[in-house]
Amino acid sequence: MYGLADCNNFFVSCERVFQPALNGRPVIILSNNDGCVIARSNEAKRLGIKMGHPFFQLDTLIKRHNIAVFSSNYALYSDMSRRVQQTLRSICPATEVYSIDESFLNLQGVKDEELDAFGHYVSAKVLKDTGIPISVGISHTKTLAKIASKLCKQYPKLRGSCYMHRPQDIEKVLRKFPVEDVWGIGRRFSAMLKSRNISTAYDFAQLPLDFVRSKMHLGGMKTWYELHGHPCIEFETQIPDKQQIMVSRSFSKELDTVEDVKEQVALFISMAAEKLRRQRSVCQAMHVFLLTNRFRHEQEQHYDNRLVTLPAPSDSTVELADIAVRTAVQLFRQGTFYKKAGVALTQISPKESVQTVLFDEIDREKHDKLMTALDKINEKQGQRAVVVATAGFDGIRMNRNHLSQNYTTDWNDILEIHC
Ligand SMILES: [Mg+2]
Known part of the structure; x- marks a missing residue:
């Protein structure tokens, strides 16, 4: 079984750990130079703010809805990411860091009947240790685990973990899951698939494998097999060094x-x-x-x-x-x-x-x-x-007018509590 631990609205969650008053309030994070929106809280998403939305167009909306705005603080986010990974490593047999806010979990050795409880334990432990809410998805393959973790975000009653293993449950989920959101499909293939009326993960999994092979080659075939519950994407514990x-x-x-x-x-x-x-x-x-x-x-x-x-x-x-x-x-x-x-x-x-x-x-x-x-x-x-x-000592000449403190990496920025 494979697990995926994905931090919820990660950059926003990092800011909220140190400013709990932001909970429940719409929050957006801006790209370098305060150009456009690169992360949103659920409240901001509900206001219709999209990824990549230019910041200068949001003036009125920000005032009307009291939206909290932050410049991206990568020193803070990467340190919080390191803390999340540390907790995951301490409780899972092996982990693979996939991105700043996502890690795959190798769950070999955890008994099937304990997987549901284990997922909830991982989620609660990360929240307790770091303050970051995460969504854990567990299933037969990495691709299905990713889908299961997305379900957690949609359904709060899953309480941060979803163990998706019964064939009838998987089918039910895939029938509703948009094909463009499946890991490995991407924008390139979703247009081609949609033009052929393939709109859900289930539709894609029903395609003849020969068709997938001819149109989408090895990558598409791997995704197809993974959706059928056959692992094709290996677990990598060693992150390859950057070539550039x-x-x-x-x-x-x-x-x-x-x-x-x-x-x-x-x-x-x-x-x-x-x-x-x-x-x-x-x-x-x-x-x-x-x-x-x-x-x-x-x-x-x-x-x-x-x-x-x-x-x-x-x-x-x-x-x-x-x-x-x-x-x-x-x-x-x-x-x-x-x-x-x-x-x-x-x-x-x-x-x-x-x-x-x-x-x-x-x-x-x-x-x-x-x-x-x-x-x-x-x-x-x-x-x-x-x-x-x-x-020099001036730093980068960037607009970062809404920057939070480096609470965890700079002694001068350590959190002060006034009683
Ligand atoms: Mg995330």
């Missing part, structure tokens, strides 16, 4: 001085290098790009990027920042207003498999020690306590 690490942002105000651009690029490369070290990898190439605001038609439009190959594989912020900043200076054009910049680290490989370069100009051992110290200090003192000088 990209950090890019739009700025709140356009940047037109080389100093500002240098500072932002140094900041992005520092963030990317930190991620690289966290997965114990090195990179041998990087991409740096700058771009103007494509909506400002009156301005000269400019997009430029450069791929730089490094003399030797590296994970040192000092070395990478030096190269990235020099590249950005070469790309920078005087009199141009830049709206966005980014860096991407590529040709990534595990650090231990690296071949050393004979005439290396860099003392790798020294850099390694420095980076270990840097990561330790930043982990303890909060992000960016120590930075490379080029990155």
Whole structure:
């Protein structure tokens, strides 16, 4: 049996843990730069606010319904996600982190007659340990477990867990479940299926397998088998390392001085290098790009990027920042207003498999020690306590006018209770 634990309205739930007064009130979370809505509480969904809704169009609605608005606070969300995963790992035989708010649970060893109670236990335990409400779905395959977890969200009387195993129950659910919401179907296939009058998961499961094979290939066949209760999507406990690490942002105000651009690029490369070290990898190439605001038609439009190959594989912020900043200076054009910049680290490989370069100009051992110290200090003192000088101390030039505190990752932001 497979389980799926999905956090309910995850970003909103994270904010509510530290501000319980938000319970029952409509809440929305905005994308980087406060551009559009990326998460909604159930109350906000009921008001008709859609994912991706532009924030500037919501003024009236926000005032009329007293909607609480937050800029996305990823430091808080990823730390809360880590806490949820920690609890899941402590009670399940094995887990597979699928995304920031979803984990698959391997339930081997849990007896069939105990699965229902176990699901409810997992749900209650995560709520108690972290304050985050979750929906646990349990069924024969990962695809069915996902459907079962969605049911929990629709029916509060399931109390956070749904064990869906009897064939007649599964059929009843699939007959009502929209085909586009089935894991693995996606937007690409749902249009084709709908044009053939296939609108529910049940309709899809009734299709001849030959048809599925010819139109949707292996991925579609796997989904078909999974809906019939035959597991085809394996359990992965090892998350594959990222093959590309990209950090890019739009700025709140356009940047037109080389100093500002240098500072932002140094900041992005520092963030990317930190991620690289966290997965114990090195990179041998990087991409740096700058771009103007494509909506400002009156301005000269400019997009430029450069791929730089490094003399030797590296994970040192000092070395990478030096190269990235020099590249950005070469790309920078005087009199141009830049709206966005980014860096991407590529040709990534595990650090231990690296071949050393004979005439290396860099003392790798020294850099390694420095980076270990840097990561330790930043982990303890909060992000960016120590930075490379080029990155400055101002942070990213982003609009984050509705940001909550970093309650769990920054000593200065710890929750205060006034009695
Ligand atoms: Mg979720």
